[in-house]
Each structure stands twice: as structure tokens, then as C-alpha cells.
Amino acid sequence: MLKMPAESARGVPAANANADGAFVRIDGVSKHFGDVPALQDASVNIRRGEILTLLGPSGGGKTTLLNVVAGFLAPDIGSIHIDGRPVTDVPPYRREIGVLFQNYALFPHMNVASNVAYGLKMRGTPKAEIQRRLAEVLALVRLTGYQTRRPRQLSGGQQQRVALARALAISPKVLLLDEPFSALDKNLRGSMQLELKDIQRKLGVTTIFVTHDQSEALSLSDRIAVLSEGRIRQVGTPDAIYRRPADRFVAGFVGDVNVLRAELVRVEGETAFVGLGVATLAVPAEPLRGLSQGAPVDLFLRPEQLHLTARGGTSLCEGVIAAHSYQGGHVDIHIASESAVYGRILVRQTQSDAAAHWPVGAEGAIGCETQEAVAFPPEP
Amino acid sequence: MDSCGALRAIGVAIVAITLAFVLLPALVVAIAAFNARAVLAFPPDALSLRWFAKALAYDDFRVGFHNGLIVTAFASSIALVVGSAFAFALDRYSFRLKRTIESVLLAPLVIPHFTIGLGFLILAAELGAARGFAVVIACHVILVLPFVLRSVYISLRNLDQRFELAAASLGAPPRRVLTSVTIPLLAPGLVSGWLFAAILSFNEFTASLFVTSQRTQTLPVAMYNYVREYADPSMAAVSVIYIVATAALLTIANAFFGLGKVLNVENAR
Numbered sequence: 001m002l003k004m005p006a007e008s009a010r011g012v013p014a015a016n017a018n019a020d021g022a023f024v025r026i027d028g029v030s031k032h033f034g035d036v037p038a039l040q041d042a043s044v045n046i047r048r049g050e051i052l053t054l055l056g057p058s059g060g061g062k063t064t065l066l067n068v069v070a071g072f073l074a075p076d077i078g079s080i081h082i083d084g085r086p087v088t089d090v091p092p093y094r095r096e097i098g099v100l101f102q103n104y105a106l107f108p109h110m111n112v113a114s115n116v117a118y119g120l121k122m123r124g125t126p127k128a129e130i131q132r133r134l135a136e137v138l139a140l141v142r143l144t145g146y147q148t149r150r151p152r153q154l155s156g157g158q159q160q161r162v163a164l165a166r167a168l169a170i171s172p173k174v175l176l177l178d179e180p181f182s183a184l185d186k187n188l189r190g191s192m193q194l195e196l197k198d199i200q201r202k203l204g205v206t207t208i209f210v211t212h213d214q215s216e217a218l219s220l221s222d223r224i225a226v227l228s229e230g231r232i233r234q235v236g237t238p239d240a241i242y243r244r245p246a247d248r249f250v251a252g253f254v255g256d257v258n259v260l261r262a263e264l265v266r267v268e269g270e271t272a273f274v275g276l277g278v279a280t281l282a283v284p285a286e287p288l289r290g291l292s293q294g295a296p297v298d299l300f301l302r303p304e305q306l307h308l309t310a311r312g313g314t315s316l317c318e319g320v321i322a323a324h325s326y327q328g329g330h331v332d333i334h335i336a337s338e339s340a341v342y343g344r345i346l347v348r349q350t351q352s353d354a355a356a357h358w359p360v361g362a363e364g365a366i367g368c369e370t371q372e373a374v375a376f377p378p379e380p
Numbered sequence: 381m382d383s384c385g386a387l388r389a390i391g392v393a394i395v396a397i398t399l400a401f402v403l404l405p406a407l408v409v410a411i412a413a414f415n416a417r418a419v420l421a422f423p424p425d426a427l428s429l430r431w432f433a434k435a436l437a438y439d440d441f442r443v444g445f446h447n448g449l450i451v452t453a454f455a456s457s458i459a460l461v462v463g464s465a466f467a468f469a470l471d472r473y474s475f476r477l478k479r480t481i482e483s484v485l486l487a488p489l490v491i492p493h494f495t496i497g498l499g500f501l502i503l504a505a506e507l508g509a510a511r512g513f514a515v516v517i518a519c520h521v522i523l524v525l526p527f528v529l530r531s532v533y534i535s536l537r538n539l540d541q542r543f544e545l546a547a548a549s550l551g552a553p554p555r556r557v558l559t560s561v562t563i564p565l566l567a568p569g570l571v572s573g574w575l576f577a578a579i580l581s582f583n584e585f586t587a588s589l590f591v592t593s594q595r596t597q598t599l600p601v602a603m604y605n606y607v608r609e610y611a612d613p614s615m616a617a618v619s620v621i622y623i624v625a626t627a628a629l630l631t632i633a634n635a636f637f638g639l640g641k642v643l644n645v646e647n648a649r
Binding site: 070071072091092093094095096097098099101103105107108109118119122123166167170 | 540542543545546547548550552554560561565
């Protein structure tokens with residue numbers, strides 16, 4: 001079995017681990033390109049063996065942060081610690097970090113074996129040991145027998161597995177994945193994601209994963225850090241990010257969301273109550289701090305939290321069915337309503353006959369089956 | 381349908397005439413080289429290979445060819461090293477006067493060759509330097525430097541930086557990155573840059589006329605001196621040999637450019 005530093009230390013309290021259990025510590029990192037701030041005061045801790053995803057739109061700063069961790073970029077201020085050791089001034093070739101690039105960056109003038117063995121050769125590993133490790137990692141990515149192939153003779157998925165084997169061969173302390181699935185077609189993407197997660201869990205290697213794809217982030221991560229405009233907006237488990245987004249940006253970026261016009265009813269300690277139609281929902285009070293009773297707020301609800309009902313019941317609002325979109329397991333129904341802050345309200349119905357039940361043009365009421373929602377002050 | 385066919389025929393004719401026009405001078409000379417008589421005439425009355433034999437046996441041509449090889453080999457190799465170093469500096473670093481330095485290095489493209497030749501002649505005389513190979517080679521380095529610089533610079537621009545970052549992350553210090561990744565990936569650009577420099581240098585006449593002496597004259601200069609005194613077809617024979625040799629070199633260069641394309645396609649995947 002492949003020995004990773006993370007695995008060998010698993011279950012044993014590491015002597016040099018921080019008190020808070022952070023294996024990689026990113027502390028107040030800022031980076032400007034000219035006058036343009038790419039990253040502002042970013043701080044996040046990555047625990048030993050976890051997959052932390054940096055999620056955000058392009059230009060959000062996630063790739064900059066990855067490059068700072070890898071040592072490809074020096075931060076203006078701030079520090080990086082890996083396994084208790086400050087590495088901010090350590091060049092990339094001494095950081096022991098495995099990087100999987102978006103385009104894989106396999107050396108085209110070398111075959112698979114030379115690509116995978118490159119890092120071991122640079123470390124002066126004895127030949128016999130290189131051969132043993134080569135066989136081990138190629139088996140891990142299921143490419144035994146491909147040693148003499150050239151990268152251009154491989155499919156996209158195979159190239160990615162070679163790149164992964166190359167990054168893992170050096171037993172990196174941290175594995176960095178830079179949008180690794182964006183070049184693959186959709187079917188292959190799903191199976192590669194499962195395979196990668198499987199390998200990561202098997203080795204227990206601490207992993208930082210960069211993506212702009214929120215569904216990829218939700219399915220692969222132990223925790224997610226959402227970045228936008230160079231700032232980390234929220235760090236949390238996929239469930240926390242999805243259910244308890246910290247701000248409007250996170251709520252809108254991760255998953256589909258409806259924004260409805262509602263009003264603040266009252267605040268009780270940490271909980272605020274927001275009214276819409278005849279319903280009242282409990283939301284976290286923090287974002288609404290400072291608003292007075294009766295003030296307008298934007299209520300954020302997921303499509304699967306809503307359902308269509310006959311008019312006159314205990315509904316949030318009413319509207320007219322504008323369009324259907326059949327998705328196999330569910331039907332997305334788009335509803336034109338005056339309560340929607342932007343566009344139409346999206347309701348996700350799981351009954352396969354929903355479209356027949358609610359034809360386009362029909363009037364319906366929207367009910368809510370959750371007590372859990374978030375609300376933010378309206379945009380100025 | 382008819383007018384379409386007529387247009388097509390005219391188009392084909394224009395292309396054919398253009399191609400013929402481009403190749404005509406070389407064709408005329410090549411055919412003249414096989415003339416049996418001792419005049420540069422076209423078309424020849426009778427065919428013979430005697431002028432090839434004479435040209436190959438002529439001492440000035442043999443020495444000129446030999447000198448040309450020496451000058452070419454040194455000039456294009458020195459230009460490759462110097463040009464690559466500057467190309468790296470221009471691509472990788474930002475520094476004061478970067479644009480100015482780039483313009484100066486590319487200036488020989490716009491300065492006439494006879495100006496550069498004359499300049500070297502005056503300088504050599506002022507400094508009392510003998511008109512040896514050093515002067516000829518130095519002059520040729522300046523003439524071919526822009527071509528090498530451009531070739532390597534463009535290759536560097538097209539090189540995906542992630543190859544080097546990948547190597548660094550795998551533990552390769554900068555020098556190992558250079559030797560194991562950067563230079564192998566740049567090889568097509570380096571080789572084709574060298575080959576173009578070599579072809580230019582070997583064919584260079586104008587500046588060479590100023591800086592060469594009887595002892596160091598290159599083949600084009602020897603040919604010029606020959607044609608001032610004689611007008612027999614051995615000149616044409618040398619031309620044919622020249623064309624064949626250069627075409628062979630260009631074919632090799634093209635093979636490397638082709639290779640470069642293959643590598644780029646691969647990078648893009």
C-alpha cells in the first residue's frame with residue numbers, strides 16, 4: 001500500500017499539528033496584480049485528510065490562492081503553514097505538494113513512466129524504489145501496462161489519471177486540484193469524480209480542490225470555502241453552505257434559489273421571523289440586524305423547499321405557470337409571480353404528472369414545507 | 381455554368397503564371413548550368429555536366445564554400461546562444477528599457493546589410509583589427525540575431541507555463557526544470573531558429589563583401605569575384621548546387637516546424 005504522510009499519522013496525534021487541528025493554515029493572505037486585488041485577507045484552515053474546496057466564479061481569487069499555497073505565487077502579505085511548518089518563503093520544489101493541473105500539463109516529450117517517475121527522479125530515489133512506486137501508483141489509477149505510452153496517445157480520462165499518479169507518486173503532503181474535471185465530457189466527469197474521491201479517501205491525503213462548478217463542490221467536498229471578488233465569503237460543510245448561506249452571494253451562487261419579497265415580523269434573539277402571504281418563516285437574525293419591524297427583506301428559498309398547491313390554502317404567494325422543464329426524476333415548474341424579486345419562481349415537483357396537473361397558464365399557489373430559510377436585506 | 385468555368389480557368393492561369401514567375405529565374409539558371417558551350421546562354425544548344433565539374437574543382441569556390449561553413453557554423457551558433465538568452469530575458473522578466481532593448485536587437489532587420497558591412501569595415505580599420513574570421517563572424521551574428529531571437533521568443537510565448545510549474549511542484553529546482561522540461565520543449569524553436577540563421581548566413585553577400593578578405597571570402601563573395609572576370613556556366617552550376625543544398629536545409633527546418641505544430645496541438649488538449 002502506498003504510504004502517505006497523512007495516512008501514516010492518521011489516528012495518532014501529530015506532534016507538530018496545531019491546537020485547532022489545521023494541517024494547512026492560510027493566514028491573512030492578500031495578493032495584488034498591479035493595482036487589482038486578486039485576494040484580500042484570505043484565511044482558512046484545512047484539516048488533515050479532508051477535501052476542502054475553493055468554490056467561486058472565475059476571477060474570484062480561488063486559483064490565485066491555490067497558486068499561493070503551491071508556491072507559484074508569493075503573497076503580498078499573509079502566511080501559509082503546512083504541517084506546522086511555515087512555508088511562505090519556501091520555493092515550490094521544496095514544498096512537497098502534488099498539483100493536478102486543469103490541462104494536466106503532462107510532459108509531452110516523456111512517456112507515462114517518465115512522467116510519473118519525474119518527481120521521484122528529482123528526489124534522487126534509487127532506481128529499484130522508483131520502479132516499485134511506479135507500479136504502485138499506476139495500479140492505483142488503473143493504468144498498469146501503459147508505461148511506454150506517450151501522453152498524446154491517451155484519452156482525456158487516461159491523461160488525467162497519469163497526471164494524478166504523477167502528483168501522488170511523490171507522496172505529497174497536500175494535493176492541489178485545479179479545475180481537474182472541466183476538460184472532460186459530462187459522463188466521464190462523473191466517474192472520474194467518484195474515482196478521485198475514492199483514491200483520496202484511500203490515501204487520506206489532505207486535498208485542496210478548486211472549482212467554479214457548485215454541484216461538483218457539493219458532491220466532492222468535506223468542506224467548502226466560497227470565494228468572490230478576492231474574499232472568502234463563507235467556509236463550511238456542503239450542507240451548511242447550501243442550507244445556511246452567510247450572504248446573498250453564497251445563497252445565489254450555490255444551488256438554485258428563489259428570492260421572494262417578504263417582510264420582517266419580529267426578532268427573538270438569534271432568530272428572526274419573516275412573513276410572506278399567510279406564512280411566517282424562521283431565519284437567522286444576524287444578516288437582518290438593524291432592520292426595523294415591517295421592513296422589506298429578501299427571502300431565499302430553494303426550489304425543492306417549495307410546492308404548488310390549490311389557491312386559497314396556507315400559501316406564500318400566488319402566480320401563473322409559465323413553463324415546465326421535465327428532468328426525469330423531477331419537473332421544474334417556472335411560475336410568474338409578483339412576489340419574485342428576480343425573474344420567475346422555480347418550483348421542483350417530484351411527481352411525474354406535475355406538468356399535466358399544472359398546465360402552462362394555470363393559476364396556482366406556492367406553499368413552503370420548510371421552517372429553514374435565510375433572508376437578507378434587499379439590494380439597494 | 382460557362383462563365384463559372386471561364387472564371388475558374390482564369391484563376392488557374394493566374395496561379396500558374398505567378399508560380400512560374402517565382403520559379404523562372406532559378407529555372408533559367410539551372411538549365412543554363414547544363415550548357416555544353418562556354419557562354420551563359422538560354423536555352424542551351426547542347427547539354428553537359430562539365431561546368432559542375434569545373435565549379436567543384438575551382439579553388440576559389442572550394443575555399444569559399446569551406447569559409448562559408450566556418451562562418452555559418454560559428455555565427456548561427458553564437459546567435460542562438462545570445463538570441464535565446466535575450467529571448468528568455470524578454471519573455472520572463474520585466475525591466476527598465478525592455479522595449480528599447482528589444483527594438484535594438486531587432487534593428488538589423490531594417491538596417492541595410494551594406495551599412496552593417498561598411499560599419500564593420502570602418503570599425504575594424506579604426507581598431508587596427510585584421511580582417512580575419514572574427515570580424516566576418518561578428519558581422520554575421522548581428523545580421524542573423526533578430527531571426528534567432530524571434531524564433532526562440534515565439535516558442536517561449538507558446539510554451540505553456542504549467543509544464544514548468546508542474547516540474548517545480550514535483551521537486552525540480554529551476555536548473556533542472558530548464559534542462560529537463562523547458563529546453564526539450566523549446567527544441568523545435570531552437571533548431572529551426574538555428575537553421576534559418578545558418579541559411580541566411582551562408583547566403584549573405586552584401587555585408588560579407590565589405591568584411592571578407594581574399595583569405596576569408598565566403599562562397600557568394602567568391603561567386604561575385606568570379607562573375608566579374610568570367611561569364612561561363614560554372615556560375616550557374618554553383619547556383620544549382622546552392623539551391624539544392626538550401627532546399628535540403630529548409631526541408632529539415634520545415635520538418636521541425638511540423639514537429640512544433642504536433643507539440644502545440646498536444647499542449648492544447
